[in-house]
Amino acid sequence: MESKHEENLLLLSEEEQLLRIARVNKYMAEAELDYILVGDNVNLYYLSGRVFCGYILVCSDGNADYFLRRPSTLKADGAVVYRKLEDMTNAVAEIIKKKPGRLGMMLDDTPYGVIQRLLKGLGGDIQPGNGSAVFRKARAVKTDLEIQQMEMSGIKQTQVYRKIPHLYREGMTDIEFQIEIERALRLEGSLGQFRCSGAEMEIYMGNVLTGENADTPSPYDFAMGGAGMSPSLPVGANGTIIKPGKPVMVDMNGNFTGYMTDMTRCYVAGNPDEVVVKANQLSIDICRRLSEMMLPGVEAKVLYQIAEEMVKEAGMECYFMGHSHQAGFVGHGVGITINELPVIAPRSRDILNVGNCIALEPKFVIPGQGAVGVENTYVVQAQGPARRLTNAPEDIQSLT
Amino acid sequence: MESKHEENLLLLSEEEQLLRIARVNKYMAEAELDYILVGDNVNLYYLSGRVFCGYILVCSDGNADYFLRRPSTLKADGAVVYRKLEDMTNAVAEIIKKKPGRLGMMLDDTPYGVIQRLLKGLGGDIQPGNGSAVFRKARAVKTDLEIQQMEMSGIKQTQVYRKIPHLYREGMTDIEFQIEIERALRLEGSLGQFRCSGAEMEIYMGNVLTGENADTPSPYDFAMGGAGMSPSLPVGANGTIIKPGKPVMVDMNGNFTGYMTDMTRCYVAGNPDEVVVKANQLSIDICRRLSEMMLPGVEAKVLYQIAEEMVKEAGMECYFMGHSHQAGFVGHGVGITINELPVIAPRSRDILNVGNCIALEPKFVIPGQGAVGVENTYVVQAQGPARRLTNAPEDIQSLT
Numbered sequence: 083m084e085s086k087h088e089e090n091l092l093l094l095s096e097e098e099q100l101l102r103i104a105r106v107n108k109y110m111a112e113a114e115l116d117y118i119l120v121g122d123n124v125n126l127y128y129l130s131g132r133v134f135c136g137y138i139l140v141c142s143d144g145n146a147d148y149f150l151r152r153p154s155t156l157k158a159d160g161a162v163v164y165r166k167l168e169d170m171t172n173a174v175a176e177i178i179k180k181k182p183g184r185l186g187m188m189l190d191d192t193p194y195g196v197i198q199r200l201l202k203g204l205g206g207d208i209q210p211g212n213g214s215a216v217f218r219k220a221r222a223v224k225t226d227l228e229i230q231q232m233e234m235s236g237i238k239q240t241q242v243y244r245k246i247p248h249l250y251r252e253g254m255t256d257i258e259f260q261i262e263i264e265r266a267l268r269l270e271g272s273l274g275q276f277r278c279s280g281a282e283m284e285i286y287m288g289n290v291l292t293g294e295n296a297d298t299p300s301p302y303d304f305a306m307g308g309a310g311m312s313p314s315l316p317v318g319a320n321g322t323i324i325k326p327g328k329p330v331m332v333d334m335n336g337n338f339t340g341y342m343t344d345m346t347r348c349y350v351a352g353n354p355d356e357v358v359v360k361a362n363q364l365s366i367d368i369c370r371r372l373s374e375m376m377l378p379g380v381e382a383k384v385l386y387q388i389a390e391e392m393v394k395e396a397g398m399e400c401y402f403m404g405h406s407h408q409a410g411f412v413g414h415g416v417g418i419t420i421n422e423l424p425v426i427a428p429r430s431r432d433i434l435n436v437g438n439c440i441a442l443e444p445k446f447v448i449p450g451q452g453a454v455g456v457e458n459t460y461v462v463q464a465q466g467p468a469r470r471l472t473n474a475p476e477d478i479q480s481l482t
Numbered sequence: 483m484e485s486k487h488e489e490n491l492l493l494l495s496e497e498e499q500l501l502r503i504a505r506v507n508k509y510m511a512e513a514e515l516d517y518i519l520v521g522d523n524v525n526l527y528y529l530s531g532r533v534f535c536g537y538i539l540v541c542s543d544g545n546a547d548y549f550l551r552r553p554s555t556l557k558a559d560g561a562v563v564y565r566k567l568e569d570m571t572n573a574v575a576e577i578i579k580k581k582p583g584r585l586g587m588m589l590d591d592t593p594y595g596v597i598q599r600l601l602k603g604l605g606g607d608i609q610p611g612n613g614s615a616v617f618r619k620a621r622a623v624k625t626d627l628e629i630q631q632m633e634m635s636g637i638k639q640t641q642v643y644r645k646i647p648h649l650y651r652e653g654m655t656d657i658e659f660q661i662e663i664e665r666a667l668r669l670e671g672s673l674g675q676f677r678c679s680g681a682e683m684e685i686y687m688g689n690v691l692t693g694e695n696a697d698t699p700s701p702y703d704f705a706m707g708g709a710g711m712s713p714s715l716p717v718g719a720n721g722t723i724i725k726p727g728k729p730v731m732v733d734m735n736g737n738f739t740g741y742m743t744d745m746t747r748c749y750v751a752g753n754p755d756e757v758v759v760k761a762n763q764l765s766i767d768i769c770r771r772l773s774e775m776m777l778p779g780v781e782a783k784v785l786y787q788i789a790e791e792m793v794k795e796a797g798m799e800c801y802f803m804g805h806s807h808q809a810g811f812v813g814h815g816v817g818i819t820i821n822e823l824p825v826i827a828p829r830s831r832d833i834l835n836v837g838n839c840i841a842l843e844p845k846f847v848i849p850g851q852g853a854v855g856v857e858n859t860y861v862v863q864a865q866g867p868a869r870r871l872t873n874a875p876e877d878i879q880s881l882t
């Protein structure tokens with residue numbers, strides 16, 4: 083049956099799409115790829131402005147071909163609508179036959195079995211190049227439109243964070259507090275979904291940590307851990323009652339637009355210990371110092387070193403990025419997923435560019451106290467300090 | 483630094499684990515695999531009772547070897563603790579060298595790039611068999627412990643569904659209503675996380691549909707669609723105001739234990755149209771009829787045919803499983819993920835077994851009304867009708 087609503091598949095303006103394809107083309111040239119076949123949700127969203135079921139074939143000459151399986155209400159000029167995967171791969175093979183070249187696929191984003199089926203459908207003896215790496219590099223530098231979407235997420239996330247102190251009631255557990263924050267985020271327009279890169283990365287809506295739970299390591303590659311509520315999702319809040327005078331670290335979902343901002347703030351009912359105030363101020367100071375240094379051409383690893391030096395100077399190194407277990411980074415790119423390039427880590431080879439969106443999260447885990455520190459998302463600019471997108475007050479906020 | 487809390491990696495009793503490995507071994511024999519290297523969260527959870535970062539090598543002789551990367555607080559007898567992937571693959575290669583055999587990997591659950599790295603680390607010219615298919619078959623039949631966990635999820639999900647009418651306020655949108663249901667589920671202990679099999683399957687906590695939005699197709703392989711709140715997550719509620727007399731279909735997360743139950747109920751503020759009441763009753767009748775037929779040895783496709791016949795007899799076929807776009811199934815296995823075997827579809831080759839946990843969702847989308855129908859999760863038993871785990875009232879509930 084014919085549907086009522088036909089919609090253009092491409093939600094981006096042609097200009098914006100060309101800009102993104104040009105970025106991808108740049109790194110395709112470096113990787114010596116002539117085509118990339120894209121079928122994962124994150125990169126389909128990047129290229130078209132929407133998630134759909136299908137593929138886009140990006141060519142090194144700036145062209146893009148569309149292959150649409152679902153929903154059939156979408157229309158794109160020249161798009162191949164298919165039901166069986168082989169109809170899609172035949173059409174792709176036809177294009178490549180006309181102008182032979184090396185094909186990349188999303189090797190880090192797509193299950194082995196799916197790539198196998200694609201290769202079989204394409205025929206011949208193809209050794210696919212790694213299109214995932216190309217897109218990771220391309221997406222590390224955001225376009226103006228992407229930055230606008232990050233800004234909008236930052237504004238909304240900030241609005242919710244300002245309300246957080248009013249969501250607290252005495253005697254609450256970490257998870258009860260988190261649930262009220264989740265609701266406030268959702269009512270403000272958060273999509274809830276927390277997109278991570280990496281097949282085994284999981285979390286639900288974010289992380290609220292208090293007490294000893296802050297020092298419990300998780301299997302995941304997040305900065306902080308926590309035991310979680312179940313061994314099937316061992317990260318975050320574990321039902322600890324929030325105690326007066328002890329910090330509660332809130333690191334909750336900033337995905338309001340398909341682009342995520344990442345922000346952490348600490349809250350205390352009553353008066354925090356001196357060491358907690360000191361750690362939070364040190365975190366603020368590191369964020370400020372690094373944000374002043376985040377200029378194009380700067381090496382990511384240098385930023386990590388500066389953070390580490392400031393921590394050592396303050397004598398806080400045994401609490402830095404965890405106590406029993408320490409995370410190996412102090413910041414990361416953020417955008418459609420929470421963990422993008424560049425990575426601010428000791429051995430990172432990344433070099434900063436204008437348009438990088440970077441979350442800095444110098445955090446501390448202090449025995450007997452809990453997790454302390456702030457996190458902010460910044461945009462790297464041509465001049466001056468990186469621009470902060472997450473503007474809730476950074477001092478420890480009082481829960482009353 | 484040494485951590486305070488050491489924990490046993492294996493959370494299952496040895497007996498329970500042996501039972502699960504025996505099931506896996508059965509399908510390994512069919513697939514002619516001697517080993518399977520498991521590293522995806524879903525199947526690590528199945529084998530050990532917890533998610534961790536590492537691998538389990540399952541051998542056809544019933545043995546399991548553990549390889550643990552994170553968290554290092556976990557301990558297992560004879561486990562290899564590793565940091566670099568090659569240390570893990572070397573240890574695996576050593577085991578296989580002692581007793582050569584064919585290796586399976588989780589080809590449908592693991593990115594191509596990860597499998598490539600594993601194969602490179604293992605050396606030689608290995609053509610891995612499909613361990614994913616083996617585990618899908620093994621997990622289709624639940625153990626008693628798994629059924630207990632499903633039951634617990636069903637009880638809690640039912641408790642929340644009974645409260646849903648009280649969460650409604652006049653003038654609410656679908657998403658506002660959903661947010662209150664999310665909060666109620668979370669406060670009851672829902673883990674929130676909605677685990678799907680399939681790299682591009684995404685949804686946040688479930689689906690609330692009302693009005694015309696019910697007929698909007700999504701890119702995903704769920705029974706129902708909806709436009710969603712953003713083109714980055716195009717499924718579910720889209721901000722439609724709930725109208726008096728029109729049904730609201732609630733299909734929200736039943737993951738309270740790591741095992742999910744799947745339940746759908748409809749709600750109306752005021753009096754529903756006759757056709758809506760008829761469709762909901764037909765859905766109830768189909769569920770009852772099929773649940774009586776769900777016995778070991780029955781072909782899944784026969785169940786679909788019966789459902790289809792009942793729909794045709796009632797003259798409701800143009801609304802069945804969607805109006806503009808129709809889903810190709812009426813039920814599906816459910817467990818650690820929402821979409822397991824068996825699949826109740828016209829061309830399914832699955833045959834029912836005792837211990838299958840199956841969600842039946844005969845649903846209707848009626849133009850001018852919305853989505854209507856119930857969904858229940860059942861356990862297939864040796865005799866008698868399948869046992870229902872989702873026991874909220876099935877009639878259309880009044881929102882007041």
